[in-house]
Amino acid sequence: xxxxxxxxxxxxxxxxxxxxxxxxxxxxxxxxxxxxxxxxxxxxxxxxxxxxxxxxxxxxxxxxxxxxxxxxxxxxxxxxxxxxxxxxxxxxxxxxxxxxxxxxxxxxxxxxxxxxxxxxxxxxxxxxxxxxxxxxxxxxxxxxxxxxxxxxxxxxxxxxxxxxxxxxxxxxxxxxxxxxxxxxxxxxxxxxxxxxxxxxxxxxxxxxxxxxxxxxxxxxxxxxxxxxxxxxxxxxxxxxxxxxxxxxxxxxxxxxxxxxxxxxxxxxxxxxxxxxxxxxxxxxxxxxxxxxxxxxxxxxxxxxxxxxxxxxxxxxxxxxxxxxxxxx
Numbered sequence: 001x002x003x004x005x006x007x008x009x010x011x012x013x014x015x016x017x018x019x020x021x022x023x024x025x026x027x028x029x030x031x032x033x034x035x036x037x038x039x040x041x042x043x044x045x046x047x048x049x050x051x052x053x054x055x056x057x058x059x060x061x062x063x064x065x066x067x068x069x070x071x072x073x074x075x076x077x078x079x080x081x082x083x084x085x086x087x088x089x090x091x092x093x094x095x096x097x098x099x100x101x102x103x104x105x106x107x108x109x110x111x112x113x114x115x116x117x118x119x120x121x122x123x124x125x126x127x128x129x130x131x132x133x134x135x136x137x138x139x140x141x142x143x144x145x146x147x148x149x150x151x152x153x154x155x156x157x158x159x160x161x162x163x164x165x166x167x168x169x170x171x172x173x174x175x176x177x178x179x180x181x182x183x184x185x186x187x188x189x190x191x192x193x194x195x196x197x198x199x200x201x202x203x204x205x206x207x208x209x210x211x212x213x214x215x216x217x218x219x220x221x222x223x224x225x226x227x228x229x230x231x232x233x234x235x236x237x238x239x240x241x242x243x244x245x246x247x248x249x250x251x252x253x254x255x256x257x258x259x260x261x262x263x264x265x266x267x268x269x270x271x272x273x274x275x276x277x278x279x280x281x282x283x284x285x286x287x288x289x290x291x292x293x294x295x296x297x298x299x300x301x302x303x304x305x306x307x308x309x310x311x312x313x314x315x316x317x318x319x320x321x322x323x324x325x326x327x328x
Contacts, residue, residue: 010093010179019179021093036087036285039292043079046295047072053308056323060304063145064129064250067122068298070149074115075291082108083288093179101181102167109160110153112287116201117152119257121145126250127208131215163193198265205254212251249301253294260290 011018050072054060085104088094094101125145129136176182264287298305307327311317 010095010177014178017178019093019177021179033087036083039289040079040083040087043083043288043292044076047076047079047291049309049312050295050298050305051076052312052317053305056317057308057325057327058323059326060308061142063140063142064122064125066142066145066149067118067125070152071115071118071122071294074111074118075294077111078115078288078291082111083285086285086288089181094181095179102164104181105167106160106164109163110156113156113160113197114153115291116197116261117156118149119254120201120204121148121152122250123205123208123254126212130212159196163189194265202258202262205258209251209254249297252301253297256293256297257290260286260293263287 008020009018010021051069054065054069054072081104085108096104125140128140132139263283267283295305299309304327311322311325311327316322
């Protein structure tokens with residue numbers, strides 16, 4: 001009888017302090033694990049294609065694509081690290097100790113914060129490209145964008161070190177038993193984090209894209225009007241068709257991000273525990289699922305990505321001089 005009870009524990013030799021293994025029906029567990037594992041693998045593979053494409057082909061080393069590369073890196077890490085952890089949290093015990101748990105949660109915060117930062121940078125990039133096209137090439141340079149991306153990741157590392165500082169100094173203090181990986185953020189710190197990583201980025205993204213939409217509409221009306229040829233030419237100079245197309249594509253990217261992003265924080269605002277509520281925890285994977293959708297959006301809207309995939313899967317990128325290929 002004792003052996004049967006011990007088999008339900010994460011650590012049978014710690015009879016009084018061990019957590020119980022997650023329980024679910026065999027069919028439900030296998031189906032859930034299989035579907036999420038496939039999504040995780042696809043997320044890793046698709047974002048790896050984006051990373052290789054932008055990194056390898058010199059023609060793709062543009063300011064906007066560097067931002068997409070940074071976003072693809074964070075999405076790749078979501079598929080590689082965060083999704084498997086979410087699968088394991090619902091199907092297995094945490095067996096790696098309190099310190100690794102704290103370190104893992106810290107990395108999760110860094111990745112998600114960097115992803116939010118990338119979305120803000122993309123919004124700023126499109127705002128400057130559409131609303132100030134004459135100065136855009138001088139303001140937004142490749143070097144400056146690389147610096148901004150590095151600062152985004154560095155800021156995420158430093159900021160989240162403050163958020164999870166207590167959990168590092170007192171690792172495992174919130175675990176009720178062995179085999180559990182829980183992180184609890186102080187109410188005041190959590191409120192501050194909610195403002196920094198939710199309300200502020202959301203406000204910036206929405207305000208900038210409303211402005212971009214208004215300018216795009218006004219330019220489209222000027223294009224359709226027949227006031228003078230000079231007005232038409234000036235309109236074409238201010239807003240190139242390629243920039244408007246890029247704005248629409250990245251607008252879709254941001255809308256999908258917000259759809260996947262908002263429910264996660266709405267659940268937190270509602271006061272639900274994402275670690276224990278079986279229904280609320282679904283929004284975690286919805287947030288992660290955004291990382292799977294981003295490369296799909298690239299494939300649908302960016303011809304250069306489809307051409308790059310063809311060259312990659314046919315191993316033509318291994319040929320000498322392939323990095324100079326014109327795929328735009």
